[in-house]
Amino acid sequence: MEKYYVTTPIYYVNSEPHIGSAYTTIVADIVARYKRMRNFDVFFLTGTDEHGQKIMQSAKEKGITPKELVDDLSNKFKTLWEDMGLTHDYFVRTTDEEHEKTVQSVVLKMKNNGDIYKGKYEGWYCIPDESFFSDEEIEEKGGKKVCPECGRELKWVEEENYFFKLSKYNDALLKLYEENPEFMQPDFRRNEMYQILKSGLKDLSITRTTFDWGVPLSDDPEHIVYVWVDALINYISALGYIHNSENFEKYWPADLHLIGKEINRFHSIIWPAMLMSIGIELPKKVFAHGWLTVNGQKISKSLGNAIDPRLLMNAYSKDAVRYYLMRDINFGxxxxxxxxxxxxxxxxxxxxxxxxxxxxxxxxxxxxxxxxxxxxxxxxxxxxxxxxxxxxxxxxxxxxxxxxxxxxxxxxxxxxxxxxxxxxxxxxxxxxxxxxxxxxxxxxxxxxxxxxxxxxxxxxxxxxxxxxxxxxxxxxxxxxxxxxxxLGLNKLKSNQKTTIGEPVFQRIDTKKWEKVIVMNKEEEKKLPEDNVVELIEFPDFKKVDLRVAKIEEAEDIVKSNKLLKLKLDVGELGKRQIVAGIKKYYSPEDLVGKKIIIVANLKPAKLMGIESQGMLLAAKNEEELTVLTVDRDIEPGLRVS
The missing domain is CATH 1.10.730.10 (Isoleucyl-tRNA Synthetase; Domain 1)
Known part of the structure; x- marks a missing residue:
């Protein structure tokens, strides 16, 4: 039986889980169930990341030990996954003894292979993100150095550290990306990592001495292993890398690491370099998906949208929530x-x-x-x-x-x-x-x-x-x-008794239904000024001819970094082509077959010498763009009104 090993990121226990943190785990569960349905021997791993300075500070603020804090929060993740009916085979914790011993073993092996050296680190450090940033990366707000990821103030750190020779593996990683494009998906995320590699890697500080909540080096216990190096090793510690070689050899390499885009660099650059250092085969695929917002807003306790998935699943059913997440959100x-x-x-x-x-x-x-x-x-x-x-x-x-x-x-x-x-x-x-x-x-x-x-x-x-x-x-x-x-035709048994029972799903009466997510009204009022729109009269709106169009062909405009050429069926209006600046967000194969909304009566214009006979509608935030589509199978050419 062919094996399949799928992992989620291990979740940092700095807050309670919500629908955003559940998203990746639901996807992993879907992949695991799908592969089992197709007769694969599946190993599905998830867990919690429990070390680092941020955990130590949070515990101190609450007046408890770090272990008490992580035990409580890790259990909340584990209980939620069980309540959601997820089918993981193992739940790893970075405070597990087996994991900590594996971390020590891996780092020592990297050191013995000549890939770790001692030096002095000076730089800007973000405690919430547990990350260092270079002068070129940091931002300034109000005269303060702030983290480019989370926007919080950075701290200047000077300490003696051990460094991993990450730069040594720059060429090997470039070769990996060039010869095996499937390793990092989707394409636009791979391109981001490829550009980092093209600009050159710097060696990575992998220990800390300013706190002690973490895994100490076995041969220099004053040094605590950097939380991200510690966390990445969970993918092999959970398989018994040092004490269960049979299980490790059965399931490794991982077939799929599912992660959020914000931790892509760690998984797609640092992790494969670490594995190269200790001579272990690389994972087959890392897939970095996008962020999830709720009702158009970033997930936040103050907004009231950091919702417990159980509340949604109790109201609509587990299956309805899973279906919606996969149906309406284009994964990646x-x-x-x-x-x-x-x-x-x-x-x-x-x-x-x-x-x-x-x-x-x-x-x-x-x-x-x-x-x-x-x-x-x-x-x-x-x-x-x-x-x-x-x-x-x-x-x-x-x-x-x-x-x-x-x-x-x-x-x-x-x-x-x-x-x-x-x-x-x-x-x-x-x-x-x-x-x-x-x-x-x-x-x-x-x-x-x-x-x-x-x-x-x-x-x-x-x-x-x-x-x-x-x-x-x-x-x-x-x-x-x-x-x-x-699966397939004519496999239904005749003369078999069926039962009707209750309908699998019954319609929701929207006039009587009370929604689960109740946004904080005071916070909702704090909308940016660009959400204020200029009102128009109905006759102005009627001038715009919006039509449903089916994308029949899509192709790159090679000389442009932004543009794609789309050939459309617009029903009674015939065939058209439009040029759209969406290359950064969609590949041509993602678009073929989609039914979109276009402005059909826009005066034609030429972009890079190619005539565009209309304009598609799309919604955009700071990170992403989404082309507006129709949710039912209706014919091209219909007017939107």
Whole structure:
């Protein structure tokens, strides 16, 4: 059996977990479940990072020991993951004895290999980020040196440290990036790391002497291992690198390190250099995703949006939250968790599309055949359309899941859901059921629908496990049926008894519903001035012709760092091309097939000599840009009003 090793970052226990910190772990759980469904031997690792000066200071402020503080907060992460139904195989803590011994062993090995030397460090240090910054990186605000990452004041530090010869591995890392582009994903994050390598690496200070909450060097215990070096080693300590070689050799190298973009440099440059130093094979892929905001705002206790995921999951179900995160947030990019959008997805996709398909199909089977699946008869053209869609989209679903394109995978799955509903309208089983001579045709129609539902239930398992099991059990199967080998057509057992039960999802009445996230009104008022808009009259708005357009082709404009050329189908308005400054945020292959909104009556203009016949709509913050798309499968050319 082929193995698969997936990891999350280990979470720094400086605050309680929230939906933002849960995001990566949910993704890792989806990957793990998907690989298990495809018969991989999976090892899924998560855990907590518990050392460093920041922890020591927080504990002192609370009047407790660092160990008491980290025990409490680590347990909150562990309990949350369990309550969320996550399927990790191991929860590592950097205060574990096995981990600390592994850190000492790895650093000593790096030292013995000639890659660590003692020197003096002078520089600006950010305690909250546990990071040093060069003069070129730091910013000044109000006459103070501040951290370029978090904006807090930096502290000047002078101390004797041990240094890792990171610069020694600059050329080897450049070669890695040039010869193996899959190592660091997505592409735009890899390019950021590649530019750092091109500018040249400096040696890294890897010990501290100004505090003692951490792992001491085995041969010089006054020196505490830098928290980031300590933390990175968890990926091999959890496998038993020094005491369980069989387990380590079974699962290493990691197939996928899932991380947030803010810690990319540590995982994509420092970590592989450390592994090169001790002669261990590198991970196969590091994937750095974007940040999550909530209702358009940075996650913050003061705003009231640092929400416990359990509250959302209790209100909407675990599966609905997981589905929404994967469906609406393009993994890799920054994304916003909007409770309003979650409710919209819940009602349209889950209640109207999926749940309604399952419930009315089983209701018709109960009405006409006492809930027993009938043998399939002769197929007609509309049946072949359904079969072809299922077969094609199963493959495309797998391809997208393998590439971590969860939004696109779900779109392929929902194409089956939507066409299955359309298939009911086309075949009209309620009419067939009233004509005794057409019972064979009715049997075939209901068989095809149930077989489609069975395939849908198997495919949604990684993302919506509880709903998947509910649907499969309604069809008379056990959870054991949820496996890749059972995907495909004509694998539905006839003469099997089904049950209807309650709908898998029931619509939310938005007029009566109380939302979970209640933003702090005082903080909400503190919006930047650029959020104040100039009011216009309705006739002004009517002058703008907004249309739905389907992207048929997308290509690089080679001489431009910003521009892509898109070829569009705009329905009755015909074919068009537009030039858009979105290259930094989207690759051409990400865009093909998307249905976007364009300004159709904008006067054509030339950009770099290429005519642009309109303009797409997009939303942008300081970090990311998102092209506006439609959430239902509607035809190109429709007017937006």
């Amino acid at each position: 990019r920054d994304g916003d968790f909007s409770e309003d959008n979650l409710i919209t997805r819940y009602n349209s996709d889950l209640a109207n599309d999926l749940s309604n398909l399952v419930h009315r199909t089983l209701s018709m089977l109960s009405k006409y055949f006492d809930g027993v699946i009938q043998p399939k008869g002769k197929s007609e053209d509309v049946d072949q359309q359904l079969y072809s869609l299922i077969e094609t989209n199963i493959k495309e679903f797998f391809d997208n899941m393998d590439d971590l394109k969860f939004t696109q995978a779900l779109e392929k799955l929902w194409e089956i859901v939507r066409f299955s509903n359309k298939y009911i309208d086309i075949t009209e089983p309620w009419i067939l059921g009233n004509d005794e001579s057409k019972k064979d045709r009715l049997s075939t129609v209901l068989y095809n629908l149930l077989d489609s539902i069975r395939n849908i239930a198997i495919m949604i398992y990684p993302i919506m496990p509880e709903s998947s099991v509910k649907i499969i059990e309604k069809l008379g199967y056990s959870q054991n049926h949820i496996n890749e080998k059972n």
